[in-house]
Amino acid sequence: MKITKLEKKKRLYLLELDKEQQLYITEDTIVRFMLSKDKDITPEELIQIQAFAQLSYGKNLALYYLSFKQRTRKEVQLYLEKYELEPSIIPKILNNLETDNWINDSKYVETFLYQNQLSGDKGPQVLKQKLSQKGIPLSLIEEELQKIDFMPIAERVVQKIWKTYASKLPHKALQDKLVQSLMTKGFPYTQAKAAQHSLELTSDESLDEELLQKELEKQYRKYSRKYDGYELKQRLIQALMRKGYDYQQIKSALREFL
Structure with missing residues (x-):
């Protein structure tokens, strides 16, 4: 088989053979197999070219995705699955990226937790959930969480x-x-x-009374449209207790209000 065309198409190259076959390959593939127009290749070489082109293309996609920020192995896998790649080639790409330290789930967890220590507001349970959703193994998450004083x-x-x-x-x-x-x-x-x-909080009685009075007026406007007498009083007591006010304070306020 002879290469009849080798033409750049945006980020890839179109390779055409005299047997009317065509495929898109990366520049790395051209360099690896020293491809050029009019070069003869065997069927076996074509299989190797196709496999390497897939691997190279997938790796380039992943590196582009990783150029924006650190990602987990699972995130990169899901990203690659959106493209027309042979399913069997994706684990090879991921392993290659891990070998070259482009993907490092352990480092990802360390960075994620460190940022939370500096300025975040999440506790261990939420962090575990978020990291698990990104495909990080629970054993790795729990190991790193144990190192932190929350x-x-x-x-x-x-x-x-x-x-x-x-x-x-x-x-x-x-x-x-x-x-x-x-x-x-x-x-x-x-x-x-x-x-x-x-925080060593102490009760501010004057503030509590002021807040209670405002809330009582608000709840009165709401319930006095439908209820009166004993029923209104019970509705007000229940509403104010749900808001966290003390029962005795509520009774005292109601005696003056109603």
């Missing part, structure tokens, strides 16, 4: 949440909010509770 992160996060809600919630509701927010971010209950205690 208390400084939890304390940093609880400070930020406290600043947001300190003037908006009564003491008990604020305490609950802090713990619940930390648990939502993936911190275990014991750690969330310890971080909340680190």
